[in-house]
Amino acid sequence: MKIVLENLTKIFPSRNKKSSDEVVAVNNFNFEIPDGKLIGLLGPSGCGKSTTLYMISGLQKPTGGKIYFGDDDVTEVSTEKRGIGLVFQNYALYPHLTVRQNILFPLQNLRGADKMSKDDMLKRAYEVAKLVQIEELMDRKPSELSGGQQQRVAIARALVKMPRVLLLDEPLSNLDARLRLQTREEIRRIQKETKITTVFVTHDQEEAMSISDLIVVMKLGVLQQIGAPQDVYDEPANLFVAKFLGTPPINVFDGEVKGGKLYIGDDAVLDVKNVPDMPVTVGIRPEGFVLDENGPFKCRLSNVEVMGRDVSIVSTHPASLNPIIRSIINADHKVEPKNDEVAYTLKPHKVFLFDKETENRIRF
Numbered sequence: 119m120k121i122v123l124e125n126l127t128k129i130f131p132s133r134n135k136k137s138s139d140e141v142v143a144v145n146n147f148n149f150e151i152p153d154g155k156l157i158g159l160l161g162p163s164g165c166g167k168s169t170t171l172y173m174i175s176g177l178q179k180p181t182g183g184k185i186y187f188g189d190d191d192v193t194e195v196s197t198e199k200r201g202i203g204l205v206f207q208n209y210a211l212y213p214h215l216t217v218r219q220n221i222l223f224p225l226q227n228l229r230g231a232d233k234m235s236k237d238d239m240l241k242r243a244y245e246v247a248k249l250v251q252i253e254e255l256m257d258r259k260p261s262e263l264s265g266g267q268q269q270r271v272a273i274a275r276a277l278v279k280m281p282r283v284l285l286l287d288e289p290l291s292n293l294d295a296r297l298r299l300q301t302r303e304e305i306r307r308i309q310k311e312t313k314i315t316t317v318f319v320t321h322d323q324e325e326a327m328s329i330s331d332l333i334v335v336m337k338l339g340v341l342q343q344i345g346a347p348q349d350v351y352d353e354p355a356n357l358f359v360a361k362f363l364g365t366p367p368i369n370v371f372d373g374e375v376k377g378g379k380l381y382i383g384d385d386a387v388l389d390v391k392n393v394p395d396m397p398v399t400v401g402i403r404p405e406g407f408v409l410d411e412n413g414p415f416k417c418r419l420s421n422v423e424v425m426g427r428d429v430s431i432v433s434t435h436p437a438s439l440n441p442i443i444r445s446i447i448n449a450d451h452k453v454e455p456k457n458d459e460v461a462y463t464l465k466p467h468k469v470f471l472f473d474k475e476t477e478n479r480i481r482f
Contacts, residue, residue, distance in 0.1 A: 119187055119201075119282040119315045121151040121174065126183035128169050128339075143169040145339040147183070151332075156309045156316040158326030158347075161336035162362070167319045168287055170336075174317060175285050176200050187282060200283070203276030203314075207288040209268045211260040211275075218243060218256040221274050228279075246274045249308060266297040273308065284309070284316040290325060302329050323363050327351065335359050352467070357477040360401045360470055366430070366446070370439040373400035373471070380471070383437040387415040388464055390471065390482040398480060399439075399472040406468025407431075407445035409453065413461040417443055422455045429453060433460055 126147040132139045144166040151157050159167040172178040174185060176197035185193045192200050211220050225239040234242070247253040250270040260268055269289060276284060286305070290298045306329040309316045320326050326333050327347035335342040335350065335358075343355040354360035360368050374381045375398055378391040382400060407415075417433035420442065431445040431453055445462065447453075453460065471480040 120153045121283060121315060121317075122184075122186040123147050123149045123151075123170070123174070124184040124186070126170065126173060126185065127181050128166070128173060128178065129181040143339050144173070144180075147339075147341055149334060149341065149344060151315060151317065154313045154315055155331040156306065156318060156329060158330030158333040159317060159319045159336065160321070160323060160326040160333050160362075161342075162321055164338070165336040166339035167321075167336050169339075171285050171287055171317055171319050174283070175202050175204050177204075201279075201281050203279060203281035203284045205269075205272045205276050205284075205286045205289050207291055209260075209272040209292075211268060211271055213260050215259070216256065217247070217252060217258055217260075217263070217271050220260070220271055221247060221256075221278050224275060224279050242278055243274075246278045249277070249311065250274045250304070264297075265293050266301050269293065269301055270304070273305070277308070277312065277314075281314065284312075284314045286316065286318045288319055288321070290320070290322075298325070305329060324365060327363070335362060353479075354401075354470060355479055357399060357401065357472040360472070364403060366404045366444045367440075368401045368403055368470075369443045369445075371400040371402070371435065371437045372439065373398045373437065375471075380469075382415060383435065385415050388466060388469060393471065393480060393482045397474050399474055399477070401470040401472065402464060403468040404430075404444050404446040406465045407447065407462040408465060409447055409451050409460070410463045411461055413463040415462045415464060417460055417462070419453075419455070419457055419460045422453045424449065431460060 126144055128144040130141040130143055147170060159170060161167050169178060173180050180193060184191055221243045222239055225234055225242060228234060244253060247256060250273050252267060252270045255267060290301055293301060302325055330347055332344060333347050333350055334344050337358050343350055343359050351363050371382050375390055375393045376395050378389060379386040380388040380390045417435045419433050421432040423430040427449055429447050429449050433443045435443055471482060473480055
């Protein structure tokens with residue numbers, strides 16, 4: 119099911135009764151979610167991603183704009199008639215019901231032409247339980263399940279109605295690190311098997327990048343960039359996107375372009391012939407540094423962290439806007455920790471320039 123968001127806007131009134139200032143949670147959002155794809159809505163807390171999800175679900179009404187499921191305008195359609203499955207952050211399972219009863223619950227509420235026989239409901243429930251691999255847990259109560267198992271029950275309950283759209287609101291945030299990894303892989307497997315259009319909300323960029331077909335990066339209710347995860351990482355549209363994506367985060371510097379060369383401090387570190395003379399903000403990915411004793415970019419060495427296949431070099435530079443600079447290099451290269459200085463050449467495709475005022479990307 120294709121989803122189209124057209125000029126979608128959500129404005130909340132001020133919480134302060136003495137103030138007339140409104141809060142724009144989502145601002146003129148335009149996006150087409152392709153049929154059968156998994157989309158990651160990504161951004162920091164307060165960026166509007168959950169509000170967008172709730173408007174798609176019908177739990178919140180847009181202040182302006184339209185929502186289409188396929189060719190159907192569902193902007194004014196109630197939640198129960200949209201054909202959506204919704205999984206909340208806290209799972210929202212009924213504690214007094216068994217797993218089987220929790221999964222059956224949405225089917226038991228169907229009326230009219232959609233009403234199913236008891237045998238058909240049980241068959242559907244077991245099919246979905248098998249899909250999420252909990253068929254052996256059907257007689258247990260939620261309190262007898264691990265966090266990961268409860269999450270699977272919540273997904274099964276959302277899928278049992280065969281929804282047109284599956285909506286997941288930070289579904290992994292209550293799980294420990296190992297379970298998060300395992301469960302996000304399960305979500306991707308289930309989505310691929312069912313081919314249900316899925317919107318996955320998270321603030322964790324690693325989660326979004328690992329399982330999404332497309333990621334949508336948001337900031338303060340405004341769409342920043344849409345694209346395949348690797349494309350957005352490799353070609354950030356602005357400084358916010360560059361800083362939000364990547365672990366370790368991108369290294370940011372004050373820089374200046376003079377005579378077709380990029381200067382960081384006193385060092386001319388890269389040729390940028392197509393950029394006019396101007397002050398710039400420079401972003402360098404941690405993997406964008408190449409150890410070179412004769413390299414033009416010199417930093418003060420602080421520490422060398424051996425991580426197995428890679429080495430993380432921690433250094434500082436007067437022009438750095440981060441407290442430290444983190445460079446990731448192959449462990450085959452040896453760095454002497456007792457040295458005071460480390461020198462690099464830079465990989466041009468891992469270096470990004472941004473306008474000081476607008477923070478938009480400057481191509482070179």
